[in-house]
Structures are given as structure tokens and as C-alpha cells.
Amino acid sequence: MFEYIKDYKLQFSGALTPRRTTKRILLHHTSGGDAETVAGIHAYHLSKGHKGIDYNICVERDGSVAWGRGLTYCGGSVNNSAAGTRCMNDDSVAIAALGDFEHNSMPDIQKEALKRVARDVARYYGLVEVKGHNEVAGRGYTDCPGRYFPLDEVRSYAAGSREEEKTQAAEPGVNVPELKRNLRLASPLMRGGDVQAAQGRLAYHKAQPGSIDGIYGEKTRAAAIRFQKARIAEGYDLGTDGADGVVGPKTWAILWQG
Known part of the structure; x- marks a missing residue:
């Protein structure tokens, strides 16, 4: 699902904290000029003691999408102790579009990439809440993501993924990513994007897989069993293995x- 996202192999100054829960997407602009880069933002945030x-994710002007902190870690994009944004870094996916959208409009290629990744994150976690930074922090605190940021368009596109899933639920195989291997508890532990996707869907179905870290451990296996037992009770056929x-x-x- 996220195979199009580039990884610049950014080096962090300490261990990042995995998110325990994911409730929303927070949208930002970076307010920089045309020369701004993901690496440059990373260096600047390091210089500030971060x-x-x-x-978590950055959308570049040319339509490229790049990992920042990554999908599953707590970000640092809002004031975690202010009244309006208390603890939001701990339960939100922060997506930033590079550019100053308080004064400039967003290029179409960048907007389409932003819509795509917001929708994929919403679908992955089963989210319906998509907010701009100033919607949660207050417009008196920040103008982010800017007056020309296509906030409503991105929000509508991302939220549409949930309605699409409901419509397609009765059609087996529609929009289901290809499974190239059976996922199981093994030694060494299975790892990868397919494991992470399974964990995300288990979390969506409230099966409690623990951290969505792409590692098929005991908690993921237990969650799969809980999910399978619930579906069998509903009459689904999972074959002889149950x-x-x-x-x-x-x-x-x-x-x-x-």
C-alpha cells in the first residue's frame, strides 16, 4: 500500500516511540521556500533539540512522498502539552506538504500525491478524522497548514476511503492487496510491509495486535486467532485449519x- 513512499534513511538522535493508538491524521505545511528539502527539515529539527x-510523512513539490519518522511512530508536529493539542503527537499521523500555503497555492501534482497518501493512511488505520494543524491548535496560534492548503479536498478524499470499503465489503477480492506469502509466527520472526498491513487491519477490526511494527510476533498471532475465532462464529469459512x-x-x- 505504501510502496511508493521513498525512504531517505534519516538518522535520528534517539529511539523513536511507537504509537499505541492512532486516532487521526494531522495535516501541515512546512512554510518554506522552493529550496526546502526533507533532509533540510530533518537537520533543522535536530538543531532545535528534537x-x-x-x-511522519512528507509530500514534496514534485509529487514524491517520503518517510519522515515513519508510519508507526509518535511525531512531534504539535505542542503536546497545550490544551487543544494535548497528547496529539501520541495518537496522530502527521503529514506535511513542503511549501508555504499561507501565501501560495499547491501544485496539482503535489496535491494529488497528498490526497493519495492521506487516503491510504486513513484506510490503513480505519480513520475518519483528518484535521489541519490550526483546527486543533487554534488559528491564533498558527496559520498552518495555510489558507491555500486544499484541506477540505484532502479531507473529503481521505474520508471517502471508508465509504468505499463499506460498499466493497460484499465483493470478495475487490481492492485487496496481493498476499504473496502466508503470515505466521516463525523463527526468525517474519517482517515486512505485508505484516504491517495485516497488523493495521487487525487493529481496525479491534483484534489488538499491539504495535503496528511489521514484525509478526506473539501479539500479532494472538490477534489473528481472536479475529479468526470471531469470523468463524459469524459463519465465515476459514477452511480446515480454522x-x-x-x-x-x-x-x-x-x-x-x-
């Missing part, structure tokens, strides 16, 4: 239903 870039904690084709397909 662990590194405060955003609730075995292995995410094979049948379990994978059901995970992506609404």
Missing part, C-alpha cells in the same frame, strides 16, 4: 472487508 524531523493464527488467503481477504 530527535529529528517531526512529521483459528490457527496464520494469515493465509482466506483470512487476508476477510481482513480487508469493512
Whole structure:
């Protein structure tokens, strides 16, 4: 799902904290000029005493999308102790578009990339809440993400993913990513984007997989079993293996239903 996102291999000054829960997407602009880069923002945030870039995901002017802190970690994009934004770094995915959208409009190619990644994050976590920085912090505190930021368009596009999932839930195989291997508890532990996607869907179905870290450990297996038992009780056919904690084709397909 996120295979198009570039990884600049940013080096952080300390261990990042995994998010325990994800409630919303927070949208930002970086307010910089045309020469601004993801690496430059990272260096600036390091110089301010932060662990590194405060955003989870960055959308560049040419339509490229790049990892900042990554999908599963707490960001640092808002004041975590202010009344309006208390603890929001701990339960939000911060997406920043490079540019100053208080004074400039966003290039179409960048806007389309922003809409795509916001929608993918919303679908991955089952989110419906998408907010601009100044909507939660107050317009007297910040103008971010700017008056020309396409906030309503991005929000509408991202929120549409939930309605699409509901519509497609009765159609097996529609928009389900390809599963190239069965996911199971193994030694060494299985890792990868497919594991992370399964964890995200298990979390969406309230199966409690723990950290969405792309590592198929005991908590992920237990969550898969909980999910499988619940679906069997509802009459789904998972084959002769039943609730075995292995995410094979049948379990994978059901995970992506609404």
C-alpha cells in the first residue's frame, strides 16, 4: 500500500516511540521556500533539540512522498502539552506538504500525491478524522497548514476511503492487496510491509495486535486467532485449519472487508 513512499534513511538522535493508538491524521505545511528539502527539515529539527524531523510523512513539490519518522511512530508536529493539542503527537499521523500555503497555492501534482497518501493512511488505520494543524491548535496560534492548503479536498478524499470499503465489503477480492506469502509466527520472526498491513487491519477490526511494527510476533498471532475465532462464529469459512493464527488467503481477504 505504501510502496511508493521513498525512504531517505534519516538518522535520528534517539529511539523513536511507537504509537499505541492512532486516532487521526494531522495535516501541515512546512512554510518554506522552493529550496526546502526533507533532509533540510530533518537537520533543522535536530538543531532545535528534537530527535529529528517531526512529521511522519512528507509530500514534496514534485509529487514524491517520503518517510519522515515513519508510519508507526509518535511525531512531534504539535505542542503536546497545550490544551487543544494535548497528547496529539501520541495518537496522530502527521503529514506535511513542503511549501508555504499561507501565501501560495499547491501544485496539482503535489496535491494529488497528498490526497493519495492521506487516503491510504486513513484506510490503513480505519480513520475518519483528518484535521489541519490550526483546527486543533487554534488559528491564533498558527496559520498552518495555510489558507491555500486544499484541506477540505484532502479531507473529503481521505474520508471517502471508508465509504468505499463499506460498499466493497460484499465483493470478495475487490481492492485487496496481493498476499504473496502466508503470515505466521516463525523463527526468525517474519517482517515486512505485508505484516504491517495485516497488523493495521487487525487493529481496525479491534483484534489488538499491539504495535503496528511489521514484525509478526506473539501479539500479532494472538490477534489473528481472536479475529479468526470471531469470523468463524459469524459463519465465515476459514477452511480446515480454522483459528490457527496464520494469515493465509482466506483470512487476508476477510481482513480487508469493512
